[in-house]
Each structure stands twice: as C-alpha cells, then as structure tokens.
Amino acid sequence: MKKDISFKKYSLARCLIETHKMINFEKKSKMKNLTLILLFITFASVSFSQEKLVWHEDLNEAVAISQKENKPLMLFFTGSDWCGWCIRLQKEVFFKPEFTKWASENVVLVELDYPRKKAQSKELKAQNSQLQQQFQVRGYPTIWFVKAEKNSSGQMNLSQLGKTGYVKGGPSVWISGAAQILGRK
Numbered sequence: 001m002k003k004d005i006s007f008k009k010y011s012l013a014r015c016l017i018e019t020h021k022m023i024n025f026e027k028k029s030k031m032k033n034l035t036l037i038l039l040f041i042t043f044a045s046v047s048f049s050q051e052k053l054v055w056h057e058d059l060n061e062a063v064a065i066s067q068k069e070n071k072p073l074m075l076f077f078t079g080s081d082w083c084g085w086c087i088r089l090q091k092e093v094f095f096k097p098e099f100t101k102w103a104s105e106n107v108v109l110v111e112l113d114y115p116r117k118k119a120q121s122k123e124l125k126a127q128n129s130q131l132q133q134q135f136q137v138r139g140y141p142t143i144w145f146v147k148a149e150k151n152s153s154g155q156m157n158l159s160q161l162g163k164t165g166y167v168k169g170g171p172s173v174w175i176s177g178a179a180q181i182l183g184r185k
Contacts, residue, residue, distance in 0.1 A: 053100050055111040059127055063148040063156060066108040072161060072182060074107040077132065077142040081115045086141040089166045089174075098171040106182065107145070114140070134158075141165050145181050 055076070056062035066073050078086040093099050103109055112128045113120070120128075131137075135144050145161040162181035167174045 053094075053103055053109060055109045057111060057113070057124060059110060059131065062108050062110045066148050069108065071106060071108050073110055073146045073148060073158070074103070074178075075110045075112055075131065075135070075144040075146060077112045077114070077135070077137045077140055077144070079115060079140045080111075080113045081117045083140045085166045089141050093167075093171045093174045096171040099175065102171075102175050102178075106179075106184065135160075135163075139165075143178075145178070 056065070062073055065071075080086060094103075112131055114128060114132070135142070142163060142165055144163045146158040147161060149157050149159055151157045161183075164174075164177055164181065167177055
C-alpha cells in the first residue's frame with residue numbers, strides 16, 4: 001500500500017508541475033499573441049496614416065482643385081488593364097512614397113483610362129476620347145502636364161507645359177524629368 005500512496009503522491013506532484021508548466025506556457029502564448037496583435041495594429045496604423053494619392057477621373061473636378069490650389073494638372077493617359085508599360089510605370093514610380101510626396105506637393109493627378117475590360121460610363125469614355133484627340137495621344141503611357149486657364153470668353157483652356165511617359169530609373173529619375181517640365185527643381 002505504501003507504493004500506491006507514494007505513486008499517488010508522485011502523480012499529484014507531477015500533475016501540479018505539469019499544470020504549472022501549462023499555465024506558464026499559456027501565459028507566454030498569450031503574451032506572444034498580444035505582442036503580435038500590437039505589432040499588427042501598429043503596422044496597420046502606420047501604413048494607413050501614410051498619405052494616399054487621389055487620382056481624379058473627372059477633368060472638371062480636377063480643374064477646380066487645380067485652380068484652388070494653384071497647381072498644374074498631370075494627365076495620365078493609360079490602359080490600366082492591358083498596357084504593360086503603364087502598369088510598370090505605376091509599380092516603379094507612381095506607387096512609391098517618393099512620388100506620393102512629390103505629387104501631393106506639385107500637381108493634381110488625373111487618370112484618363114482606356115481599359116479593355118473595365119466598364120466605364122459613357123460620359124467618362126467621351127471625356128477621355130476628347131482629351132486623347134486634343135492631346136494627340138498615340139501611345140501609352142503618356143503623361144501631359146497642363147495648366148488650366150480661362151480664356152477671354154470664359155471657356156477653359158488647357159495650356160500644355162510638356163509631356164513624358166515611362167522613364168527607366170525609378171521615381172527619382174522620373175520626378176527629375178517632370179520637375180524640369182514644370183520648371184521646378
């Protein structure tokens with residue numbers, strides 16, 4: 001009988017030790033989970049707090065903002081769902097923080113899209129087609145920098161400052177070329 005009692009004591013002691021280990025493991029696990037959650041929240045808040053670019057589709061809306069902020073328009077003629085060079089320009093330049101900072105300080109962005117699969121309203125298609133003809137865009141991507149001005153009869157006139165397209169070298173090279181067009185360093 002002594003063996004049974006000591007075995008039971010040993011089992012009880014072993015159970016207590018194992019329970020203690022499990023509680024410590026659970027505490028560590030909860031701390032790890034809490035740490036991961038806090039890291040995720042911190043990362044999410046930092047990424048969402050970064051400035052996001054606004055690309056306007058409506059030229060009239062963009063012109064009003066351009067005149068209010070005294071900034072030129074940057075017209076981005078693109079085929080968003082089929083043009084490989086347009087997609088590459090966006091990935092290498094437009095989606096980079098350096099471009100985001102530059103654009104928010106210097107231009108009002110207008111995306112004039114000519115997609116093959118994405119649906120567009122008739123009004124948007126008509127606006128984009130008219131601008132494509134007006135600026136004689138023959139290839140994509142084409143970026144025109146323009147200044148919106150009212151002429152003597154009160155009509156809106158888009159004065160051409162210069163154009164560019166895809167430029168190899170990333171955001172700093174592209175921004176340097178754009179700044180020269182705009183006459184800014």
